[in-house]
Amino acid sequence: MNEGLNEREYQRLAERLRIAIWDKLDPLEERIEDEERIPYDIVMPVLREAGAFGLLVPREYGGAGLSVRQYLPLIAEFAKIQGGIRVLVHVHNSFAHALSEIGNEAQCKTVLPGAATGEKSVAFALTEPEHGTGADLGTTASHTDAGYILNGTKWLISNSDLASHFIVFAKTSPEQVSAFLVARDTPGLSIEPLPETMGCKGGEHGVLTFDHVQVDESALIGAEGEGQQHLGRALEISRVFIAASSLGTSERALELSLAHARSRVTFGRPIAQRQAVQRYLSEMATDVYALRGMLADAAAKWDAGARIPAESAMVKQFGLEAVGRVTDRALLVHGGIGYTRRHPVERLYRDARLNWLEEGTPTIQYMVAARELLSGYRF
Numbered sequence: 075m076n077e078g079l080n081e082r083e084y085q086r087l088a089e090r091l092r093i094a095i096w097d098k099l100d101p102l103e104e105r106i107e108d109e110e111r112i113p114y115d116i117v118m119p120v121l122r123e124a125g126a127f128g129l130l131v132p133r134e135y136g137g138a139g140l141s142v143r144q145y146l147p148l149i150a151e152f153a154k155i156q157g158g159i160r161v162l163v164h165v166h167n168s169f170a171h172a173l174s175e176i177g178n179e180a181q182c183k184t185v186l187p188g189a190a191t192g193e194k195s196v197a198f199a200l201t202e203p204e205h206g207t208g209a210d211l212g213t214t215a216s217h218t219d220a221g222y223i224l225n226g227t228k229w230l231i232s233n234s235d236l237a238s239h240f241i242v243f244a245k246t247s248p249e250q251v252s253a254f255l256v257a258r259d260t261p262g263l264s265i266e267p268l269p270e271t272m273g274c275k276g277g278e279h280g281v282l283t284f285d286h287v288q289v290d291e292s293a294l295i296g297a298e299g300e301g302q303q304h305l306g307r308a309l310e311i312s313r314v315f316i317a318a319s320s321l322g323t324s325e326r327a328l329e330l331s332l333a334h335a336r337s338r339v340t341f342g343r344p345i346a347q348r349q350a351v352q353r354y355l356s357e358m359a360t361d362v363y364a365l366r367g368m369l370a371d372a373a374a375k376w377d378a379g380a381r382i383p384a385e386s387a388m389v390k391q392f393g394l395e396a397v398g399r400v401t402d403r404a405l406l407v408h409g410g411i412g413y414t415r416r417h418p419v420e421r422l423y424r425d426a427r428l429n430w431l432e433e434g435t436p437t438i439q440y441m442v443a444a445r446e447l448l449s450g451y452r453f
């Protein structure tokens with residue numbers, strides 16, 4: 075758990091990031107949407123200089139060590155611009171943070187100082203083409219005298235083109251899941267791209283094939299059989315980060331809609347003066363306000379050292395529903411022009427859709443929250 079920066083240092087960092095986001099990254103939107111590739115030669119130095127890679131890396135490893143309360147508005151700001159950049163920043167920070175919590179000292183020392191500067195990056199390898207999620211995995215890790223041998227396939231793994239390390243979940247017995255830190259260049263690990271996505275364009279979400287990948291004991295995260303526990307810990311807070319992304323996208327959609335409603339004139343009056351349009355705007359603002367409140371509560375609890383198993387699933391679920399409603403209404407306020415390429419509202423609508431899938435679908439969030447509530451957890 076990070077303690078966070080003092081307020082002055084935090085404001086300086088936040089301002090540096092805002093300048094990078096709006097002056098240097100936002101202008102790349104058209105190019106990334108057209109080429110469906112993030113120009114890493116431009117984007118990586120901008121992110122590095124602004125300090126975007128070390129936001130959640132603890133200070134002892136050279137990062138900013140932000141608290142969750144401090145991090146949420148920053149990832150929300152990234153979710154206002156081109157979505158591929160937000161995914162890159164989210165995955166990097168979220169799983170560097172996860173490693174700082176679940177990894178041992180040697181694993182943290184190997185990866186986190188490089189992650190703080192962007193020279194290294196951790197990605198998260200759970201999803202599989204032939205299996206479900208959580209305990210339903212086909213990837214195996216067989217214990218040998220020399221360590222473990224991994225076999226299996228993961229897919230849809232974000233940042234697969236730039237990650238130096240992957241947190242990989244595999245079965246160490248039919249009943250047990252374990253987590254491993256696997257370096258990208260480990261022999262037997264091959265990485266292939268998947269086709270481009272509907273929104274959040276430009277990043278790579280590739281296929282990882284493990285063909286007798288030999289790792290030594292030091293690759294095991296925690297103890298054998300603790301994989302589910304590590305998965306729960308990593309996703310618990312990462313779901314809150316996705317909800318913050320939903321918030322950022324919603325805030326931008328609302329701002330664009332307010333501006334459009336004031337400037338678009340029909341029948342001699344701005345559409346902002348029509349009660350029907352005012353209703354859309356006020357519903358959008360209500361979702362933004364509610365989501366902000368839920369996020370503030372989740373962040374305060376986490377930063378105070380509490381676990382938030384139900385809250386994180388509920389805020390992630392509320393966030394995706396809210397951003398769905400808000401981007402939908404934003405299209406209604408904008409009329410036909412909002413449906414055209416080049417309009418940020420069209421992109422926000424597509425980008426938001428990834429929030430449904432990241433860190434688990436709605437059915438997973440319902441299941442997690444209900445399981446906690448039925449076992450007596452209260453929030």
Ligand SMILES: Cc1cc2nc3c(=O)[nH]c(=O)nc-3n(C[C@H](O)[C@H](O)[C@H](O)COP(=O)(O)OP(=O)(O)OC[C@H]3O[C@@H](n4cnc5c(N)ncnc54)[C@H](O)[C@@H]3O)c2cc1C
Nearest residue numbers: 198199200201206230231232271279431432433434435437
């Ligand atoms: C752009 C992108 C980036 C991603 N990045 C990553 C990443 O970095 N790392 C990673 O590990 N994964 C990543 N994913 C995968 C993502 O987490 C999954 O796609 C998502 O969790 C859904 O899993 P699935 O695709 O296997 O769908 P499925 O599990 O096949 O689900 C299909 C439908 O069935 C429902 N369903 C499935 N099982 C059950 C059940 N038991 N009970 C009730 N309903 C069920 C689901 O809710 C869904 O509606 C990414 C996906 C995308 C699109």
